[in-house]
Amino acid sequence: MDLPRTPVLRRSPLLYAALFAVPGLGLAVAGLFHPHSLSYETSGLWYGLHLPGLLFFPLVGVALVMLVRGRTDLLSWAIRLTAYVYMTFYSALDVVSGIGAGYVTRELGPDVPRPDAVSLMFRIGTPLGEVGSYALMACVVLVLADAVRRMRVAALPGVLLLPGAYLVHVGHIFSPEGVVGMALLAVGSAALAYAAATRAGGSAGNATSGALHASP
Numbered sequence: 001m002d003l004p005r006t007p008v009l010r011r012s013p014l015l016y017a018a019l020f021a022v023p024g025l026g027l028a029v030a031g032l033f034h035p036h037s038l039s040y041e042t043s044g045l046w047y048g049l050h051l052p053g054l055l056f057f058p059l060v061g062v063a064l065v066m067l068v069r070g071r072t073d074l075l076s077w078a079i080r081l082t083a084y085v086y087m088t089f090y091s092a093l094d095v096v097s098g099i100g101a102g103y104v105t106r107e108l109g110p111d112v113p114r115p116d117a118v119s120l121m122f123r124i125g126t127p128l129g130e131v132g133s134y135a136l137m138a139c140v141v142l143v144l145a146d147a148v149r150r151m152r153v154a155a156l157p158g159v160l161l162l163p164g165a166y167l168v169h170v171g172h173i174f175s176p177e178g179v180v181g182m183a184l185l186a187v188g189s190a191a192l193a194y195a196a197a198t199r200a201g202g203s204a205g206n207a208t209s210g211a212l213h214a215s216p
Contacts, residue, residue, distance in 0.1 A: 017194035020066065023059035024164075024186025030056070031173035031182060039114070043106035050098025053173075057094055060182075061087040061136070063189045064143050067196065075146050082139035090132030097125030133169035140165045140188070147192050151199060157191035160184045 030049050035042035061083035068076035101121045105114055140161035147155035164184030171177025 013194055013197035016197050017190045020063045020193040021186040021190035023056050023063055024182045024184075024189065026056045027053065027060070027173050028179045028182040028186065031175055031179040034173055034175065034178075036174055038101060038105055038118075040105060040108070040110045040112075043102050047099060047102030047106055050094050050102060053094045053098060054091060057090050058087040060185060060189075061139070063193075064139055067143055067189070067192055068146065075142060079139055079142045079146065082135045082142060085135035086132045086139055088132070089128050089135065093125045093129030093132060095125075096128065097122050101125070129172070130169075133165070137162075137165040137169060140185075143192070147195070151195055154195040154199065155192060157195070158188050160188035160191065164188055 030053065033045065034049055035046050038046050065080050065083045068079050101118050104118055104121070108115070144155070144158045144161055147158050161184070164181045164187075167177045167181025167184065169181075171179075171181060173179065173182055
Protein backbone atom coordinates (compact mmCIF):
# COMPACT_ATOMS: atom_id res chain seq x y z
CA MET A 1 0.00 0.00 0.00
CA ASP A 2 2.52 2.55 -1.25
CA LEU A 3 1.09 6.03 -1.79
CA PRO A 4 2.35 8.75 -4.14
CA ARG A 5 3.81 11.75 -2.34
CA THR A 6 0.97 14.22 -2.88
CA PRO A 7 1.23 17.81 -1.50
CA VAL A 8 -1.36 17.08 1.21
CA LEU A 9 0.48 13.91 2.19
CA ARG A 10 3.78 15.76 2.42
CA ARG A 11 2.31 18.48 4.61
CA SER A 12 0.21 16.40 7.00
CA PRO A 13 -0.40 12.64 6.97
CA LEU A 14 -3.11 13.17 9.60
CA LEU A 15 -5.01 15.65 7.41
CA TYR A 16 -4.58 13.33 4.44
CA ALA A 17 -6.04 10.44 6.41
CA ALA A 18 -8.92 12.57 7.73
CA LEU A 19 -10.12 13.14 4.17
CA PHE A 20 -10.77 9.39 3.88
CA ALA A 21 -13.16 9.55 6.83
CA VAL A 22 -15.35 12.36 5.47
CA PRO A 23 -17.75 10.27 3.30
CA GLY A 24 -18.48 7.65 5.95
CA LEU A 25 -18.84 10.17 8.76
CA GLY A 26 -21.12 12.33 6.63
CA LEU A 27 -23.41 9.37 5.99
CA ALA A 28 -23.28 8.35 9.64
CA VAL A 29 -24.51 11.82 10.65
CA ALA A 30 -27.24 11.64 8.00
CA GLY A 31 -28.26 8.26 9.39
CA LEU A 32 -28.94 9.79 12.78
CA PHE A 33 -31.79 11.75 11.19
CA HIS A 34 -32.93 9.13 8.67
CA PRO A 35 -36.58 8.08 9.25
CA HIS A 36 -37.10 4.38 9.82
CA SER A 37 -40.21 4.30 7.64
CA LEU A 38 -41.55 6.29 4.71
CA SER A 39 -44.83 8.15 5.01
CA TYR A 40 -46.04 11.57 3.92
CA GLU A 41 -44.89 12.99 7.25
CA THR A 42 -41.35 11.66 6.82
CA SER A 43 -41.11 11.94 3.02
CA GLY A 44 -39.54 15.40 2.97
CA LEU A 45 -36.67 14.36 5.21
CA TRP A 46 -36.39 10.98 3.47
CA TYR A 47 -36.06 12.69 0.09
CA GLY A 48 -33.81 15.47 1.41
CA LEU A 49 -31.29 13.16 3.05
CA HIS A 50 -30.91 10.99 -0.03
CA LEU A 51 -30.06 13.89 -2.34
CA PRO A 52 -26.62 14.50 -0.76
CA GLY A 53 -26.38 10.73 -0.34
CA LEU A 54 -26.11 10.54 -4.11
CA LEU A 55 -22.73 12.26 -3.72
CA PHE A 56 -21.56 10.66 -0.49
CA PHE A 57 -22.34 6.97 -1.10
CA PRO A 58 -19.91 6.66 -4.05
CA LEU A 59 -17.22 8.53 -2.12
CA VAL A 60 -17.07 5.66 0.40
CA GLY A 61 -15.91 3.49 -2.49
CA VAL A 62 -13.59 6.20 -3.78
CA ALA A 63 -11.85 6.29 -0.38
CA LEU A 64 -11.20 2.55 -0.61
CA VAL A 65 -9.90 2.83 -4.18
CA MET A 66 -7.58 5.68 -3.17
CA LEU A 67 -5.79 3.27 -0.85
CA VAL A 68 -4.39 1.51 -3.93
CA ARG A 69 -3.89 4.61 -6.05
CA GLY A 70 -1.09 4.40 -8.57
CA ARG A 71 -0.93 0.61 -8.57
CA THR A 72 -1.59 -1.73 -11.49
CA ASP A 73 -1.36 -5.19 -9.90
CA LEU A 74 -4.24 -7.67 -10.06
CA LEU A 75 -5.36 -7.18 -6.46
CA SER A 76 -5.60 -3.41 -6.87
CA TRP A 77 -7.83 -3.91 -9.91
CA ALA A 78 -10.02 -6.35 -7.97
CA ILE A 79 -10.44 -3.65 -5.32
CA ARG A 80 -11.37 -1.12 -7.98
CA LEU A 81 -13.86 -3.51 -9.57
CA THR A 82 -15.69 -4.37 -6.34
CA ALA A 83 -15.72 -0.70 -5.33
CA TYR A 84 -17.19 0.18 -8.73
CA VAL A 85 -19.96 -2.40 -8.34
CA TYR A 86 -20.73 -1.04 -4.87
CA MET A 87 -20.77 2.57 -6.07
CA THR A 88 -23.00 1.81 -9.05
CA PHE A 89 -25.59 -0.42 -7.40
CA TYR A 90 -25.75 1.47 -4.11
CA SER A 91 -26.28 4.71 -6.00
CA ALA A 92 -29.18 2.99 -7.78
CA LEU A 93 -30.67 2.13 -4.38
CA ASP A 94 -30.28 5.76 -3.32
CA VAL A 95 -32.01 7.05 -6.44
CA VAL A 96 -34.89 4.55 -6.55
CA SER A 97 -35.74 3.87 -2.89
CA GLY A 98 -34.45 7.15 -1.53
CA ILE A 99 -34.93 10.05 -3.90
CA GLY A 100 -37.63 8.52 -6.09
CA ALA A 101 -39.82 6.94 -3.42
CA GLY A 102 -39.47 9.93 -1.12
CA TYR A 103 -40.35 12.42 -3.85
CA VAL A 104 -43.40 10.51 -5.07
CA THR A 105 -44.71 10.01 -1.54
CA ARG A 106 -44.31 13.72 -0.78
CA GLU A 107 -45.94 14.86 -4.02
CA LEU A 108 -48.99 12.64 -3.54
CA GLY A 109 -49.92 14.66 -0.48
CA PRO A 110 -51.16 13.81 3.01
CA ASP A 111 -54.58 12.49 1.99
CA VAL A 112 -53.37 9.80 -0.42
CA PRO A 113 -52.38 6.39 1.01
CA ARG A 114 -49.02 5.21 -0.19
CA PRO A 115 -49.76 3.45 -3.49
CA ASP A 116 -48.47 0.07 -4.55
CA ALA A 117 -46.26 1.82 -7.10
CA VAL A 118 -44.08 3.20 -4.28
CA SER A 119 -43.81 -0.24 -2.73
CA LEU A 120 -42.75 -1.55 -6.14
CA MET A 121 -39.94 1.02 -6.14
CA PHE A 122 -38.62 -0.53 -2.94
CA ARG A 123 -38.93 -3.95 -4.57
CA ILE A 124 -36.56 -2.74 -7.27
CA GLY A 125 -34.25 -0.69 -5.08
CA THR A 126 -33.69 -3.21 -2.29
CA PRO A 127 -32.05 -5.96 -4.38
CA LEU A 128 -29.93 -3.36 -6.18
CA GLY A 129 -28.72 -2.14 -2.82
CA GLU A 130 -27.98 -5.69 -1.70
CA VAL A 131 -25.74 -6.25 -4.72
CA GLY A 132 -23.95 -3.04 -3.82
CA SER A 133 -23.52 -3.95 -0.17
CA TYR A 134 -22.21 -7.42 -1.01
CA ALA A 135 -19.69 -5.78 -3.32
CA LEU A 136 -18.72 -3.41 -0.51
CA MET A 137 -18.09 -6.34 1.83
CA ALA A 138 -15.95 -8.05 -0.81
CA CYS A 139 -14.05 -4.82 -1.40
CA VAL A 140 -13.14 -4.28 2.25
CA VAL A 141 -11.98 -7.89 2.58
CA LEU A 142 -9.63 -7.35 -0.35
CA VAL A 143 -8.46 -3.98 0.98
CA LEU A 144 -7.72 -5.43 4.39
CA ALA A 145 -5.93 -8.48 2.98
CA ASP A 146 -3.80 -6.20 0.82
CA ALA A 147 -3.01 -3.88 3.73
CA VAL A 148 -2.02 -6.72 6.07
CA ARG A 149 0.17 -8.24 3.39
CA ARG A 150 1.98 -4.95 2.84
CA MET A 151 1.98 -3.31 6.28
CA ARG A 152 1.57 -6.23 8.72
CA VAL A 153 0.62 -5.10 12.23
CA ALA A 154 0.24 -1.46 11.19
CA ALA A 155 -2.79 -2.49 9.14
CA LEU A 156 -4.73 -4.00 12.06
CA PRO A 157 -6.96 -0.92 12.64
CA GLY A 158 -8.29 -1.62 9.16
CA VAL A 159 -10.14 -4.62 10.65
CA LEU A 160 -12.86 -2.07 11.49
CA LEU A 161 -13.81 -2.13 7.81
CA LEU A 162 -15.20 -5.65 8.13
CA PRO A 163 -17.94 -5.02 10.73
CA GLY A 164 -18.51 -1.62 9.14
CA ALA A 165 -19.42 -3.08 5.75
CA TYR A 166 -21.51 -5.82 7.34
CA LEU A 167 -23.53 -3.35 9.43
CA VAL A 168 -24.19 -1.23 6.34
CA HIS A 169 -25.37 -4.41 4.60
CA VAL A 170 -27.90 -5.16 7.33
CA GLY A 171 -28.80 -1.61 8.33
CA HIS A 172 -28.20 0.73 5.36
CA ILE A 173 -27.63 4.06 7.18
CA PHE A 174 -30.50 3.54 9.61
CA SER A 175 -29.66 4.05 13.27
CA PRO A 176 -28.10 2.30 15.07
CA GLU A 177 -26.60 -0.40 12.80
CA GLY A 178 -26.07 1.69 9.69
CA VAL A 179 -24.77 4.69 11.60
CA VAL A 180 -22.20 2.56 13.40
CA GLY A 181 -21.34 0.76 10.16
CA MET A 182 -20.62 3.97 8.26
CA ALA A 183 -18.60 5.33 11.17
CA LEU A 184 -16.49 2.15 11.25
CA LEU A 185 -15.91 2.38 7.50
CA ALA A 186 -14.78 5.97 7.97
CA VAL A 187 -12.38 5.17 10.81
CA GLY A 188 -11.05 2.03 9.12
CA SER A 189 -10.36 3.82 5.83
CA ALA A 190 -8.70 6.73 7.60
CA ALA A 191 -6.58 4.40 9.74
CA LEU A 192 -5.25 2.56 6.70
CA ALA A 193 -4.59 5.82 4.88
CA TYR A 194 -2.69 7.16 7.90
CA ALA A 195 -0.65 3.98 8.26
CA ALA A 196 0.24 4.06 4.56
CA ALA A 197 1.04 7.78 4.71
CA THR A 198 3.37 7.48 7.69
CA ARG A 199 5.00 4.45 6.09
CA ALA A 200 5.53 6.42 2.88
CA GLY A 201 6.90 9.32 4.88
CA GLY A 202 9.29 7.06 6.75
CA SER A 203 10.49 5.48 3.52
CA ALA A 204 11.10 8.89 1.97
CA GLY A 205 12.93 10.04 5.09
CA ASN A 206 15.13 6.95 5.13
CA ALA A 207 15.95 7.41 1.45
CA THR A 208 16.88 11.04 2.02
CA SER A 209 18.98 10.18 5.04
CA GLY A 210 20.77 7.48 3.10
CA ALA A 211 21.50 9.86 0.26
CA LEU A 212 22.92 12.47 2.64
CA HIS A 213 25.15 9.94 4.35
CA ALA A 214 26.35 8.74 0.99
CA SER A 215 27.30 12.24 -0.09
CA PRO A 216 31.03 13.10 0.17
